[in-house]
Amino acid sequence: MKDFWNARYKNEEFAYGKNPNEFLKQVIDKLNLTGSILLPAEGEGRNAIYAAKKGLEVTAFDISEEAKNKAIKWATSENVDLDYKLGSIEHLDFEKHSFDVLALIYAHFPADKKEAFYTGLGQLVKPHGHLILEGFSVNNLKLRGEKPYVGGPGDVNMLFTQAEIETIFKDFEILELQEVEVELNEGEFHNGLASVIRFVGRKKG
Numbered sequence: 001m002k003d004f005w006n007a008r009y010k011n012e013e014f015a016y017g018k019n020p021n022e023f024l025k026q027v028i029d030k031l032n033l034t035g036s037i038l039l040p041a042e043g044e045g046r047n048a049i050y051a052a053k054k055g056l057e058v059t060a061f062d063i064s065e066e067a068k069n070k071a072i073k074w075a076t077s078e079n080v081d082l083d084y085k086l087g088s089i090e091h092l093d094f095e096k097h098s099f100d101v102l103a104l105i106y107a108h109f110p111a112d113k114k115e116a117f118y119t120g121l122g123q124l125v126k127p128h129g130h131l132i133l134e135g136f137s138v139n140n141l142k143l144r145g146e147k148p149y150v151g152g153p154g155d156v157n158m159l160f161t162q163a164e165i166e167t168i169f170k171d172f173e174i175l176e177l178q179e180v181e182v183e184l185n186e187g188e189f190h191n192g193l194a195s196v197i198r199f200v201g202r203k204k205g
Helices: 003-007 022-031 046-053 065-077 113-121 140-146 161-168
Strands: 036-040 055-060 083-086 099-103 125-136 174-188 190-203
Touching: 003 161, 022 046, 022 099, 022 125, 022 190, 036 046, 046 065, 046 099, 065 083, 065 113, 065 174, 083 099, 099 113, 113 125, 113 161, 140 190, 161 190
Parallel strands: 036 055, 036 099, 055 083, 099 125
Antiparallel strands: 125 190, 174 190
């Protein structure tokens, strides 16, 4: 997978555009979130840079060195700081309860590691901290089949259902949880009508 993502991110163009994910932007602005934020599978930095500009202390990671290099170069040009780590969650050493916000924006993981990875990431959030998630639902497979450039995994076991979110993130109070169809316009690879799960949770004390 590392080679796949390095190939996608090595071009000068930004694969998913330079605008932040609209749902993440809305939640950060609406809740006026502050403190530290962790962005797994952050790619080229579009969400990290927005969060940094809003005053959040940003930590991000990705398995792609090409993605990290683009994000750091962009952040420097925007005069914002990112703590961007290279690797996957199983190889990074984060303390439990160390982030005020966790943002999982199209952070889809292999089916055999999915539940363990998401559970572990949830444990990094401080009590009363927030989790923001937008990812493709199982119903996106049909839409992806009709228009491949809407994006998303082709393995149904990597996709989300609302019930699964409730189970995996049972330590979070649900502030918002819904499946919606949205028209994505995020660069070349998230383009068209998609079925997504949107979740905002607050970590139970």
